[in-house]
Amino acid sequence: MSRFYITTPIYYVNDVPHLGHAYTTIAADAMARFHRAVGDDTRFLTGTDEFGLKVEQAASARGLEPLALADQVVERFRSTWAQLDISNDDFIRTTEPRHREVVQELWRRMTERGDVYKGKYEGWYCVSCEAYYPEADLSEGRLCPIHKSAATWLSESSYFFRMSRYQEPLLQHFERNPGFVQPEGHRNEVVSFVKRGLRDLSISRTTFRWGVPVPGDEEHVIYVWIDALTNYMSALGPIDGELHRRYWPATCHLIGKDIIRFHAVYWPCMLLSAGLPLPETVFSHGWWTVRGEKISKSMPATRVDPNRLADDIGVDAVRYYLLREVPLGLDGDFAYENLIGRYNAELAHDLGNLVSRALTVAQKFAGGTLPAIQAPRREGAHIEITEVAHRTIAEAAAHYRGYAPSRALEAIWRLVGEANRYINNTQPWTMAKSAARAEELEHTIRTALEAILCVARMLAPVMPKTAADIAELVGGAADMTRTWPAPERFGRELAPGARVGESRILFPRIDEEKQAALLDRWIPADARAAEPSAPARTPAAGPAKKAKPKAKSSAPVAGPVTFEDFGRMDLRVAQVLSAEAIPGATKLLRLMLDAGEPEPRQVVAGIAEAYQPGDLVGRKVIFLANLEPAAIRGVTSQGMILAAGEKGVVGLSALDRDVPVGTKVR
Ligand code: MSP
DSSP states (O other): OOEEEEEEEETTTTOOOOOOHHHHHHHHHHHHHHHHHOEEEEEEEEEEEEOOOHHHHHHHHHTTOHHHHHHHHHHHHHHHHHHTOOOOOOEEETTSSSHHHHHHHHHHHHHHHTTTEEEEEEEEEEEETTEEEEEEGTTTTOOOTOOBBEEEEEEEEEEEEOOGGGHHHHHHHHHTTTTTSHHHHHHHHHHHHHHHHOEEEOOEEEEESSSOTTEEEEEEEOOOHHHHHHHHHTTOSSTTSSSHHHSSSSSSSEEGGHHHHHIIHHHHHHHHTTTTTOOOOEEEEOOOEOOOOOETTTTTGGGGOHHHHHHHHHHHHHHHHHHHOOTSSOOEOOOOOHHHHIIIIIIIIIIIHHHHHHHHHHHHHHBOOOOOOOOOOOOOHHHHHHHHHHHHOOOOOOOHHHHHHHHHHHHHHHHHHHEEEHHHHHOOOOOOOOOGHHHHHHHHHHHHHHHHHHHHHHTTOOOOHHHHHHHHHTOOOOOOOTTOOOOGGSOOOOOOOOOOOOOOSSSSSOOOOHHHHHHHHHHHHHHHHHSSSSOOOOOOOOOOOOOOOOOOOOSOOOOOHHHHHHHHEEEEEEEEEEEETTTTTTEEEEEEEEOSSSOOOOEESSTTTTHHHHHHHHHHEETTSSSOOETTTEEEEEEEEEOOOOSSEEEEEOOSSSSOOTTTOO
């Protein structure tokens, strides 16, 4: 049995939960549920970050003490997580005594190492980040590069952490543990940041009181990030205590890309100084925008409320959409229309139909009782579905383990598709007409139900309620913990003679009328009015972003090509495996593409001015696979990815839904 300890960031209590918070927490929950299902000793932590100037200011703006504000907001987080079926084992609040003790203990250890000294700090501070910025890193007008709000000049006496001492040890750690920062694009950014030089860090404040006091110097409170990062450890109780020994180091800190520097640089340096082991992985996921806009307090239309969505469309549909729509690690844009599109196409149509059809067949031709287990059949469709199930179980497990829930779901959907095909191809209703085929009919009904149970078990990390419902309907146990399917048991899981439920519609289709009503409920009236043209209200899954003004093309349309000419272009879907700058070439990136071939393809793309390498990894693109290979700046390019733009690149080719790599584009 392995051990798996996963954490989410602890959320600031100056804000109530929104889509972004829900995303991180749902993703971590799916990982924790998967590891419990395979029998790992799993622990999953989330919580709230309650100290610091930001929270103090938010409380005073409401006429509250900081702790009173925290008490209120914490309840919002707890109830949101309960509604979203978050299975955290613990919830830490940084205002708890257990937290303070470990923060101070860590401080002492760092001091004993000679890594803490007193000095004076002056610099530009962003309260929203709770961080100082060198002037060169500020945007024009001395704005915070992240929040675009004015940075404040602060000057105070401060304790410093000798972080500079850990630059080399940290680089060595990156070198020896390539999986420490994931995905790879983010790792490269962090490595370059550290290579540019680590400076000592100011780790105490005297200008406000709302924090953990510095041991032995009550004038100072500990810098909120030093305190906050320690939550991952303080939640396990005293260092050397039982829980600490059992779960530290954490397996994965799942975080948003905005806070990677704190987790992949400050935190490991603190641990190195305190002589404690480093977490295995810091996995940073992308950033959601809402209909093209950054989520912000000043824009109500971006404040997607996960609870309301879950009330209206079901918790599992929201969990599914968020984890399926965007590979973990990439940025994503949330559009209500896409949520409904996926709901209709994948949940109501693919999965819902499969379950209701199989149950109908079992009711009609087996009297609602699970047929006996038969010897495996050695022909056609029966072999195929067994093979697909075996493959899917292995693939989905590998993707969950690799923090790729979207790919796990993609794999699971191959079995959903195969099971639908199995029913179509075997035609149990035809078998039922011939007494000679009674055994085959029984085998077919059982296999279809077994496939559904297998799907349910693999889906359970993402859709726990649906999985339990399906398991119960097909006559399997509804308890979905510790139940990752074993390939060798496929076809023999369900107990003969068990009752099969009546056919039921798990995901009622959202028709156009209902969709219109939901959009009216979800999108604030002022946001609707502000749209240049209403987004398409069709249930299709196409991305329905806010309509942008049409760009005029200065280039006339080129002369005609024949259909044959076009047919010579072998266009394919490929996924970006890695992306990196080419030294000395400001416009070029070297991409490795998975195009469904045995070997990855190397392609040089002139997109460096429009895309960061970290934004590309995991993204699916369309590329010309049979372009003559060419050496560009000494790097061989074996194809070309399609991008929009005349002089510079303004957008990359993309697909409106998940399509397997290697698929031809015509
Ligand atoms: N309190 C700090 C974290 C301390 S961890 C030791 C903090 N809190 S936060 O509430 O501002 O945000 C925490 C996390 O919420 C982000 O890192 C990210 O995981 C998630 N998200 C917030 N907005 C988001 C999006 N728009 N999109 C995706 N995730 C986002 O930072």
